[in-house]
Amino acid sequence: MAQQNLHQQLQQASHQIQEAQQTVLQAQGSDTQLLQQALQKLQQVESELQSLQNQEGTDATENTQFQQAFEQLHDTRQQVQEAQENSGDLL
Numbered sequence: 001m002a003q004q005n006l007h008q009q010l011q012q013a014s015h016q017i018q019e020a021q022q023t024v025l026q027a028q029g030s031d032t033q034l035l036q037q038a039l040q041k042l043q044q045v046e047s048e049l050q051s052l053q054n055q056e057g058t059d060a061t062e063n064t065q066f067q068q069a070f071e072q073l074h075d076t077r078q079q080v081q082e083a084q085e086n087s088g089d090l091l
Contacts, residue, residue, distance in 0.1 A: 003059070006056055006060060006063065009048070009052055010063065013045050013049055016044070017045055020038040020039075020042050020076050024080055027083060039080050042076055042080065045069075045073055046073055
C-alpha cells in the first residue's frame with residue numbers, strides 16, 4: 001500500500017513538473033509573471049519531493065520515478081532561469 005501511495009505521489013509530482021514546463025514554454029522568455037508562476041510550482045513540487053524523501057527514505061530515493069522527477073525538476077528550473085535571463089536581455 002505504501003508503495004502504491006509513493007507511486008501516486010510521484011506521478012502527481014511529475015505531472016506538476018510537466019505543467020511548469022508548459023508554463024515556461026508559454027512564457028518563452030517574455031512573460032515574467034508566467035515564469036514566476038512556473039518557479040512557484042517548481043518550489044512546491046520540490047517541497048513535496050523532499051517531504052516524500054523524509055517519509056519514505058531510501059524507498060523514495062532509490063525509486064527510478066523519484067529520480068526522474070527530481071531530474072525533471074532540476075532541468076525545468078534551469079529552463080526557468082534561462083528564460084528569466086533572456087527576458088532580462090530583452091528589457
